Amino acid sequence: MNQIVVNADLGQATISRHIYGHFAEHLGRCIYGGFWVGEDSSIPNTRGIRNDVVAALRAVGIPNLRWPGGCFADEYHWMDGIGPREQRPTMINTHWGGVTENNHFGTHEYLDLCEQLGCEPYICGNVGSGTVQEMQQWVEYLTFDGVSPMADLRRSNGREAPWNIRFWGVGNENWGCGGSMTAEHYANEYRRYQTYVRDFGDNRIYKIACGPRNDDYHWTEVLMRNARNMRGNFLMHAHALHYYTPDAPYRLQHRATEFGESEWINILRTATVMDELITKHSAIMDQYDPDKQVGLIVDEWGTWFAAEPGTNPRFLYQQNSLRDALVAALTLNIFNHHCQRVTMANIAQTVNVLQALILTEEGGDRMLLTPTYHVFEMYKVHHDATLLPLDLHCDDYTCDDEAMPSLSASASRDAEGNVNITLCHVNPHQDVEVRCEVRGMAPSGVRGRVLTADQMTSHNTFDAPDRVRPAELETAAIQGNQLTVTVPAKSVVVLQLQGA
Numbered sequence: 001m002n003q004i005v006v007n008a009d010l011g012q013a014t015i016s017r018h019i020y021g022h023f024a025e026h027l028g029r030c031i032y033g034g035f036w037v038g039e040d041s042s043i044p045n046t047r048g049i050r051n052d053v054v055a056a057l058r059a060v061g062i063p064n065l066r067w068p069g070g071c072f073a074d075e076y077h078w079m080d081g082i083g084p085r086e087q088r089p090t091m092i093n094t095h096w097g098g099v100t101e102n103n104h105f106g107t108h109e110y111l112d113l114c115e116q117l118g119c120e121p122y123i124c125g126n127v128g129s130g131t132v133q134e135m136q137q138w139v140e141y142l143t144f145d146g147v148s149p150m151a152d153l154r155r156s157n158g159r160e161a162p163w164n165i166r167f168w169g170v171g172n173e174n175w176g177c178g179g180s181m182t183a184e185h186y187a188n189e190y191r192r193y194q195t196y197v198r199d200f201g202d203n204r205i206y207k208i209a210c211g212p213r214n215d216d217y218h219w220t221e222v223l224m225r226n227a228r229n230m231r232g233n234f235l236m237h238a239h240a241l242h243y244y245t246p247d248a249p250y251r252l253q254h255r256a257t258e259f260g261e262s263e264w265i266n267i268l269r270t271a272t273v274m275d276e277l278i279t280k281h282s283a284i285m286d287q288y289d290p291d292k293q294v295g296l297i298v299d300e301w302g303t304w305f306a307a308e309p310g311t312n313p314r315f316l317y318q319q320n321s322l323r324d325a326l327v328a329a330l331t332l333n334i335f336n337h338h339c340q341r342v343t344m345a346n347i348a349q350t351v352n353v354l355q356a357l358i359l360t361e362e363g364g365d366r367m368l369l370t371p372t373y374h375v376f377e378m379y380k381v382h383h384d385a386t387l388l389p390l391d392l393h394c395d396d397y398t399c400d401d402e403a404m405p406s407l408s409a410s411a412s413r414d415a416e417g418n419v420n421i422t423l424c425h426v427n428p429h430q431d432v433e434v435r436c437e438v439r440g441m442a443p444s445g446v447r448g449r450v451l452t453a454d455q456m457t458s459h460n461t462f463d464a465p466d467r468v469r470p471a472e473l474e475t476a477a478i479q480g481n482q483l484t485v486t487v488p489a490k491s492v493v494v495l496q497l498q499g500a
């Protein structure tokens with residue numbers, strides 16, 4: 001028996017659109033070849049930025065883009081990335097393949113990209129190998145309107161008006177690639193660095209501390225206790241958890257498109273650990289912050305498999321199958337349910353790296369939308385919508401000695417009064433009948449869309465870019481407030497119940 005009760009009249013919390021955020025690092029072909037081709041490229045571009053990639057991301061309503069890393073952020077010196085491009089110094093991208101970074105994509109290019117995308121910037125500052133002064137000057141360069149050394153430098157580089165910058169990360173993975181710090185040490189560093197991340201004029205910065213890796217609950221505890229001023233007020237607006245599916249070292253044993261049912265269930269189950277992590281980190285946060293002043297951000301999440309054969313293993317280029325789409329759908333449903341604490345999330349990474357939404361052809365001009373892209377497009381209905389509480393009862397899906405609920409769901413009410421339900425069905429063998437009672441609403445109609453494919457491993461290629469893409473779902477019917485729908489095996493579904 002598979003049953004859902006959606007309480008259409010009980011919603012209170014808002015699902016921030018920033019939960020549907022993205023991440024772009026100077027890593028492999030994410031920036032260079034992914035976003036940036038340069039003004040002289042034959043690939044259609046606007047001031048060096050690919051038009052096709054921008055159009056695709058605008059279509060999913062990209063709300064924010066985290067940059068420049070990742071591990072790269074704690075080696076990045078922003079002044080190397082401003083001024084005439086041919087005069088910018090180079091550096092070695094030691095984390096990601098030891099390649100030479102020419103700094104042609106820097107602060108101005110990134111903020112131009114954000115303007116073209118219509119999204120908010122999210123900049124991660126360098127704590128690991130940078131200085132307090134360097135971070136302080138970057139904020140001044142970006143946001144100060146008056147006469148000052150950094151604002152004048154910005155003007156001399158062609159930008160008169162300051163930018164609005166809300167989201168600011170104070171370091172990345174400072175427990176690892178960002179300086180190998182203990183929680184106690186980082187909390188002290190955080191206090192010092194954030195002091196100089198100033199609000200100039202009307203600009204208000206939302207300060208994001210480096211959060212824990214996976215289940216490092218000690219990190220959360222220490223941060224919640226120590227990242228405060230002497231009056232006990234929090235000095236951060238949020239801190240950022242990172243969790244990948246699967247974790248190292250197992251990721252090298254998994255391939256993105258070559259797997260059987262054991263790896264299917266294993267990866268999907270591993271993705272749902274996100275729920276346990278958020279629940280436990282939130283419980284610690286609740287002890288220190290019952291009013292939920294501090295957000296939990298998940299600014300790196302997604303699948304991490306062995307790199308595609310023939311590519312540089314440090315470029316983290318992987319294909320993206322129907323299984324990745326289900327990982328995205330499960331994870332986004334989890335984030336929706338935790339939207340009172342989870343204020344933002346960023347899938348890693350937008351183009352050509354890890355669980356990418358978009359792949360671009362190396363040495364060619366083609367791009368493709370991955371199955372994960374289509375999930376973000378289908379789930380757009382939840383952006384800034386009101387989360388609706390629901391009860392879900394469903395059968396288990398089992399394989400080998402693993403088991404997990406066969407369905408995951410979340411529901412929200414949009415500004416027009418429609419109720420949108422997203423479902424993820426993980427059983428790869430059989431369709432399932434779902435009955436759904438919509439309490440407190442009498443829908444006037446229902447529209448369904450579905451993402452599925454022949455094989456668990458189905459994916460899009462440059463020669464067959466539409467093998468996995470959404471289609472209309474004709475199996476949903478509504479009578480009064482009772483919805484019935486046949487949900488196909490291994491699928492993601494979005495149902496829109498129109499308000500009366």
Ligand code: AHR
Pocket residue numbers: 025069070071072172173300348349354
């Ligand atoms: O997304 C790839 C890398 O994963 C990031 O640079 C780092 O923060 C994390 O370990």
